[in-house]
Amino acid sequence: MKNILKVASTIILPFALLVLAYFFANNTHTFSQPQLELVRLAPYPIFLIGGVLSWKFNRSREFFLLLIFTLSLASLQYLRELPGAGGEVSVSDLHSILCLVIPVNVLIFSFFKERGIFSLWGLLRIAFILAQAAAAVWLLNPDQSAILHRIGKDLLPVTLRDLTPLSQASLVAFVLAGIRLIIRQVSQKSSQDISFIAVLAGMLYVLHSEYDPIRYAILWGVSGIILITSIIQDSYSMAFSDELTGLPSRRALKQDMMKLGMNYAIAMLDIDHFKKFNDTYGHDTGDEVLRLVASTLREVAGGGRPFRYGGEEFTILFPGKSIQDALPHLEELREKVAKRAFTLRGKNRGKGKTKRKSKSASTRSARPIYITISIGVAQKNEKNKTPDTVMKSADTALYRAKKKGRNCVSK
Numbered sequence: 361m362k363n364i365l366k367v368a369s370t371i372i373l374p375f376a377l378l379v380l381a382y383f384f385a386n387n388t389h390t391f392s393q394p395q396l397e398l399v400r401l402a403p404y405p406i407f408l409i410g411g412v413l414s415w416k417f418n419r420s421r422e423f424f425l426l427l428i429f430t431l432s433l434a435s436l437q438y439l440r441e442l443p444g445a446g447g448e449v450s451v452s453d454l455h456s457i458l459c460l461v462i463p464v465n466v467l468i469f470s471f472f473k474e475r476g477i478f479s480l481w482g483l484l485r486i487a488f489i490l491a492q493a494a495a496a497v498w499l500l501n502p503d504q505s506a507i508l509h510r511i512g513k514d515l516l517p518v519t520l521r522d523l524t525p526l527s528q529a530s531l532v533a534f535v536l537a538g539i540r541l542i543i544r545q546v547s548q549k550s551s552q553d554i555s556f557i558a559v560l561a562g563m564l565y566v567l568h569s570e571y572d573p574i575r576y577a578i579l580w581g582v583s584g585i586i587l588i589t590s591i592i593q594d595s596y597s598m599a600f601s602d603e604l605t606g607l608p609s610r611r612a613l614k615q616d617m618m619k620l621g622m623n624y625a626i627a628m629l630d631i632d633h634f635k636k637f638n639d640t641y642g643h644d645t646g647d648e649v650l651r652l653v654a655s656t657l658r659e660v661a662g663g664g665r666p667f668r669y670g671g672e673e674f675t676i677l678f679p680g681k682s683i684q685d686a687l688p689h690l691e692e693l694r695e696k697v698a699k700r701a702f703t704l705r706g707k708n709r710g711k712g713k714t715k716r717k718s719k720s721a722s723t724r725s726a727r728p729i730y731i732t733i734s735i736g737v738a739q740k741n742e743k744n745k746t747p748d749t750v751m752k753s754a755d756t757a758l759y760r761a762k763k764k765g766r767n768c769v770s771k
Contacts, residue, residue: 370551370593374558374586381562381582385575400573403433403581410588417595420477421469421552422587424485425559428465431493432458433580437573439500451571453505456512457496459526459567463533465492466560470540470553524568534564551597555590559583602668604647605654613667613675617747622740625678625686626747627664628754629735632766634672637731649702649731656697662689675751683739683771690735690769698767701728732767734758 388396407430414423435454475481499508512527524531537560545553566579600612608616631637631653638646650672657666657674662685664676678686736757744750761770 371554373589374555377582377586378558378562381578385578388574396574400437400577403577403584404430406581406584410584413588413591415477417591418474418476419591420474420482421472422591423477424469424489425466426584426587427489428462429580429584432462433576436571436576453500453508455567455571456508456527457499459530460511460533461492461496462563463530463537463560466556467533467537467540470537470544470556526568534560551593552590555586558586605651605668607654607657607666607668610667610669613669616665616677620677620679620747623680623682625681625683625737625739626750626754627676627678627686627690627735627737628751628758629674629676629733630758631672632732632734652700652702653697653731653733656693656700659696660689660693662686664689683737686737687769690737694733694735694767694769697731697733702731703728734761734766735769736761737769737771
């Protein structure tokens with residue numbers, strides 16, 4: 361249930377912020393002029409905070425997008441009149457350029473890996489953004505109006521001007537960026553991509569609407585806030601989730617132990633003969649085994665909360681439960697792990713070998729093996745009055761389970 365709420369909040373929050381921004385933008389008519397000026401300038405400190413957090417947590421995609429947002433909004437607010445051009449024409453041309461630049465950059469940066477901000481790769485990306493800014497200034501020259509006109513021409517024999525002022529090229533860029541982000545989200549399940557999808561939707565809405573400095577400032581600012589929340593959410597997840605197994609980490613365990621009430625049981629478990637398994641089959645296969653066990657631990661019943669303690673060790677908290685309450689669920693868990701086969705692939709799999717293998721070689725290359733776990737469990741009592749002492753008692757019980765021959769539960 362906790363994981364469902366976490367996922368729901370990750371998905372809903374960015375779009376909820378967009379809805380709030382929409383209602384806020386539609387209710388600024390009662391604001392005084394100083395208040396409106398404050399709203400107009402608000403995005404810049406938001407972008408600055410986001411930039412600092414991006415740099416601190418090495419989130420280059422957010423950093424570069426925030427840099428693009430800063431340049432885009434500043435150009436709309438402060439470059440309304442350029443030498444040799446009327447203000448209205450400049451705003452219209454700027455708008456046309458930004459309608460293409462923003463989705464194209466979101467699309468391009470979705471392919472980039474995190475390689476630092478002030479590294480060589482990062483500096484090349486900054487240069488790429490500045491080159492776009494220089495190209496935009498060049499295009500805003502009245503002599504280049506023909507190029508802008510060609511960019512804005514319809515690509516398909518269908519007119520959408522009655523529905524949106526955005527050019528077909530811009531709409532195609534928005535659609536491609538959206539599809540790319542959705543594919544990334546399905547494959548990687550990251551709050552970062554959800555936030556980027558929300559930002560893309562916000563930019564599509566605001567660029568679709570007629571230029572209004574306050575509305576634009578609010579939507580741009582909220583887009584910055586969405587990116588900041590993405591950085592915070594992912595940083596929290598990295599701190600409190602185990603990257604390999606996806607289970608809550610030892611840090612999360614320590615926090616949850618502080619919230620335990622008057623009655624609880626704690627189970628400690630580890631994978632039998634894991635070191636020997638690692639030495640025999642390699643660490644990559646060992647990692648697969650850890651993921652397999654973790655996926656089974658997620659199915660533990662009885663209100664148990666699984667955590668990765670470290671190495672091949674895991675912990676399960678049973679708040680409000682006694683040993684007798686927890687034992688049936690731990691036995692069920694042990695049996696599930698013991699019955700779940702792990703298919704061990706041969707080293708030559710996928711290497712394009714052309715020689716025909718014998719039946720015995722084929723059998724060896726993909727054979728099922730079975731993993732077992734040993735479990736020790738303890739509860740709060742007169743002897744063990746704190747979570748730490750209960751955990752130590754459970755660890756001692758785990759040692760007894762090992763001495764008994766493994767693949768059993770001891771208390």
